[in-house]
Amino acid sequence: MIKENYKHLIKKYFAEHSVVESDIQSFNNFVDIELPNIVKEMSEIVPTIVPTEVEEFKITLDKIWVKKPEIVEADGSSRILYPTEARMRSLTYSAPIYLDVSAHVDGVQRESFTTLVGKLPIMVKSKYCHLHNLTPEQLIEKNEDPDDPGGYFILNGNERVLITVEDLATNKFFVGETSVGPSKFAGKLFSEKGPLRIAHQIEQMKDGVIYLSFVRFKRVPIIAIIKALGLTRDEEIVKFISDERQYDDVIINLYENVNIKTEKEALTAIAKNIGMTDERDPGFEKTQEMIDKYLLPHIGTSKKDRIYKAYNLCKLIKRFLMVARDGIPPQDKDHYMNKKLKLSGDLLADLFRVNMRVLVNDILYNFQRLVKRGKFQSIKIIIRDKLLTDRIKSAMATGVWTGGRKGISQNIDRGNHLATISHLQRVVSLLSTTQENFEARALHPTHWGRLCAVETPEGTSIGLRKNLALLCQISSEDVNAEKTQKLLEGIGLKPLKDGKK
Numbered sequence: 001m002i003k004e005n006y007k008h009l010i011k012k013y014f015a016e017h018s019v020v021e022s023d024i025q026s027f028n029n030f031v032d033i034e035l036p037n038i039v040k041e042m043s044e045i046v047p048t049i050v051p052t053e054v055e056e057f058k059i060t061l062d063k064i065w066v067k068k069p070e071i072v073e074a075d076g077s078s079r080i081l082y083p084t085e086a087r088m089r090s091l092t093y094s095a096p097i098y099l100d101v102s103a104h105v106d107g108v109q110r111e112s113f114t115t116l117v118g119k120l121p122i123m124v125k126s127k128y129c130h131l132h133n134l135t136p137e138q139l140i141e142k143n144e145d146p147d148d149p150g151g152y153f154i155l156n157g158n159e160r161v162l163i164t165v166e167d168l169a170t171n172k173f174f175v176g177e178t179s180v181g182p183s184k185f186a187g188k189l190f191s192e193k194g195p196l197r198i199a200h201q202i203e204q205m206k207d208g209v210i211y212l213s214f215v216r217f218k219r220v221p222i223i224a225i226i227k228a229l230g231l232t233r234d235e236e237i238v239k240f241i242s243d244e245r246q247y248d249d250v251i252i253n254l255y256e257n258v259n260i261k262t263e264k265e266a267l268t269a270i271a272k273n274i275g276m277t278d279e280r281d282p283g284f285e286k287t288q289e290m291i292d293k294y295l296l297p298h299i300g301t302s303k304k305d306r307i308y309k310a311y312n313l314c315k316l317i318k319r320f321l322m323v324a325r326d327g328i329p330p331q332d333k334d335h336y337m338n339k340k341l342k343l344s345g346d347l348l349a350d351l352f353r354v355n356m357r358v359l360v361n362d363i364l365y366n367f368q369r370l371v372k373r374g375k376f377q378s379i380k381i382i383i384r385d386k387l388l389t390d391r392i393k394s395a396m397a398t399g400v401w402t403g404g405r406k407g408i409s410q411n412i413d414r415g416n417h418l419a420t421i422s423h424l425q426r427v428v429s430l431l432s433t434t435q436e437n438f439e440a441r442a443l444h445p446t447h448w449g450r451l452c453a454v455e456t457p458e459g460t461s462i463g464l465r466k467n468l469a470l471l472c473q474i475s476s477e478d479v480n481a482e483k484t485q486k487l488l489e490g491i492g493l494k495p496l497k498d499g500k501k
Helices: 002-016 021-041 083-088 136-141 222-228 234-241 248-256 263-273 284-294 303-324 344-373 385-398 417-424 481-490
Strands: 057-066 070-072 078-080 094-105 108-121 153-155 158-162 164-168 173-177 185-193 196-204 210-214 217-221 339-342 409-411 426-429 465-467
Touching: 021 057, 021 344, 057 344, 083 153, 094 385, 108 153, 108 385, 153 385, 158 344, 158 385, 173 303, 185 303, 196 284, 196 303, 210 222, 210 303, 217 222, 217 263, 222 234, 222 248, 222 263, 222 284, 222 303, 234 248, 234 303, 248 303, 263 284, 284 303, 339 344, 344 385, 385 409, 417 426
Parallel strands: 164 426
Antiparallel strands: 057 094, 070 078, 094 108, 153 158, 158 409, 164 339, 173 185, 185 196, 196 210, 210 217, 426 465
């Protein structure tokens, strides 16, 4: 009887949910939310070379949207394209991307139009697919298998699947022992916001001084950076690091930077440390700009965010000392709480962001070239729609992704239905298959209910290539900041205001 109930429950679940539901939601989220956000990041194009009679020229990228897949025949006619026809005629199942573009001359809008900027491969059974929400009978009419879950793309007639990538969670601080180097412990954090993904490292040398490294800032005393962010009083720094316990290491670090009293003195010390100062230019502004942009960008990149970065650095010091001095065990990197899965939507967002930047640079280059020749008439002629299309299609057809990663896109396994489901649920780690990485390959208790405990290949990929459990669902990163803040305040947390808890 119990066994029969289980069957009914599982049957009911799969009647309402798909095994690739998370992937399809991720793709829908990419088109609905991520695409407009990416365009917003680079919405203003300001050329350095403008026509002689113009003082200020600006190209603005506004609304972007995607239609459903269609095909343009040789005679110029356009009509709906279904997946079956794309497979049979070796076509790419893609939809046109339209963008509103406007030109502003000396603050006045002179030209505004909608243009085709490229074509985006569409995930089968997603919101933008013609098969979305069709009944089994309607799918059969369209020559489709009603049991096919979708969740893949069709490029040149080939069915391609984007493999889910497992990576260490960003914006989380991890402290661990080191096997090499002068520091016994090291704290690492990858700060990610939009196109930025900046690695930060905290180390403590034998003399007790704690250093922070990120981008050009190599082993800069962390107290100097905190003071450069506006938290200049030693008493406040001690308070924000820890109220409960006074660490001798903190006193040592404050003593080493006792000569730094103001933000300007801190910036001078940092500029000297990274070699960005000379007699003509002390390097204050440039150093401050780099700190604003590259130090913990997930907290913010504006002037008002500096003090919050200082508070967060104090908490990172506390966490580092708790592991290094108090003997608190370091975080388990293999715990699935500390992992992030990049689904199709996330991978396409990475790809589109890089290629959108290429398109913007191409628009800029074509505009300035025509201005130099004195032949510029309209910005309509400087936008090449095939550039974006070809670059996205090439990456998805070959599997070579941004950052030099390979094997992200693969031909789907159609050996049998179970092989197809398995391939759609595959998860790959970014760790090298040639290194041992015993702990990363081992089965972790937190895999229960999330990853299949049995399905992994023999050989060098064992434990690094896994598969999602059939009932696993991947949550979205979309978080309502205001709702979360109210929830935290409701359980007793108090916000920081004017440097006070």
